[in-house]
Every structure is written in structure tokens, then in C-alpha cells.
Amino acid sequence: MSFNNLDQLYRQVIMDHYKNPRNKGSLEDGTLTIDMNNPTCGDRIHLTMNVENGVVKDAKFDGDGCSISMASASMMTQIIKGKKIEVAMKMSAIFSDMMQGKDYDDSIDLGDLEALQGVAKFPARIKCATLPWKAMEKGVKES
Template structure:
């Protein structure tokens, strides 16, 4: 598999072309509005949380294939997780994208497709945009 195929795996293209949960919850406040100043990509996030557990993550994004696929995958990976576990996963995922640790096959399986992005340091920020936004959304909710 060449580098290009690694960064744009089937799974990433699938999430890019058929994004999951890419619609804001109309009745919930936007908890985070995250922008990457380098490229202008932007994500807005809403969540439904009951009893300290994430029921739903919904978002609106304008961005590249990597940032959109990552947001779509994240919305699935975090659904159903207790907030504490979600925060752990966000932290670990961002660290993995930065090359500080490996991606964990126990995580939501689609996420493994993003491992190829690590070969392109300039694109890591695309893959982590939604996750940084989500970390802010969760801390915003607590505040």
C-alpha cells in the first residue's frame, strides 16, 4: 500500500463521502466551535449527555477529507461512553496521532484507518481538529 492509500484508506473515504452524525442537534447548545487557523477548517459540536454518559455527538464541519472522516469516526467512537472514558480516549487518540503512542486496536475499529495520517505531520492537525473540539465541549459542559 503506498502512502497515498494509507492516508486515504477505504474507511476514511467512506466516512468522508458518507459522514455519520453530521448534523447539529437543533435543541442543544453548540458546546464548541473549533477552527484550525492554518487552513480555516472549522467544526461546531453539540452533544446529548445523560447521567454522565454520552448519548450522542452531532457536529457541523467544513474541512478536508481527513478532518471530516475523523469527526465522523469520533462521533461513533464516543457514543455510549461515560464522560471520563471519553476524555481518556480523546487524550490517547491525540497522543497517538502525534506519534507519542500507538493506536489501540481495542478502540472503535474504524479509527485504525487514521494511522496512515501520522506519516504526514502537516495533516495531523486535520485528524485531531474534531477531538480538540470535543475536549473543549466536554469541559465547557462541566463549567
């Protein structure tokens, strides 16, 4: 597959998650609730997670923002469900490295999140993509 076709596929994945977000909403019985925003661009996220015995049983998000931040939140909530907190935190570190254009540990499949790789070329958008992950990290650290 050529670079242009791959780039187009990644754009389609991002727009699909933006227009048809997975796990949008709020958990009434969430054990973690985190609100964060990116004052630079106005993106904001409300993340709720239900964590039991160190495992993310469910995760939902709400908020407003650009296609990158909302798609990232949709992808993140999908991939961390059913994972141990330690694995979710490792995924966050891997995603952060990927966003910064660093070599990253590919031992964990990031699924649709790999569609956001191109964001590394746009430093101003990295905070958009990482906002949901920073919210998840904050919630875990504060719990």
C-alpha cells in the same frame, strides 16, 4: 495482508466516512455546543453533544474541511456515543498519541479511527485529524 493493501483499505475507510459522514448535522437539544476551527488550513467544526448523567447520549457535527478532518469527526461521533465522558476523554488522549506517532494504549478499541494512523507521517495534517477531538475536549472542560 501487505502494507500496500492495508494502506489502501485505510484510505477507503477514510473516504467512506468523508463521502458518507455519520452523525452529520446538529442536535437542537444538545447540552454541549462547540465551534472550533483550524486557522492554518481553514477546517471548521460545529460539534453538538447531548450528555446525560456523564454519558454521551448523542453527538453530531457539521462543518467544512478536508477529508481527514471530516472523516475524523464522523468516526469520533460514532465511537463516543454511549460512552461515559471519562472514556471519551481517554479515547481522545489515545487518539492524540496515535496521531503523534507515539506508543498508545490499545486497551480501548478505536475501530475505524485506526485508519487515520498514517496521518502521523504528515505533521501538517495532524491538526486536521485532531480538530474534532479538541472540540469535544473543549466542550467537556467548559461544561
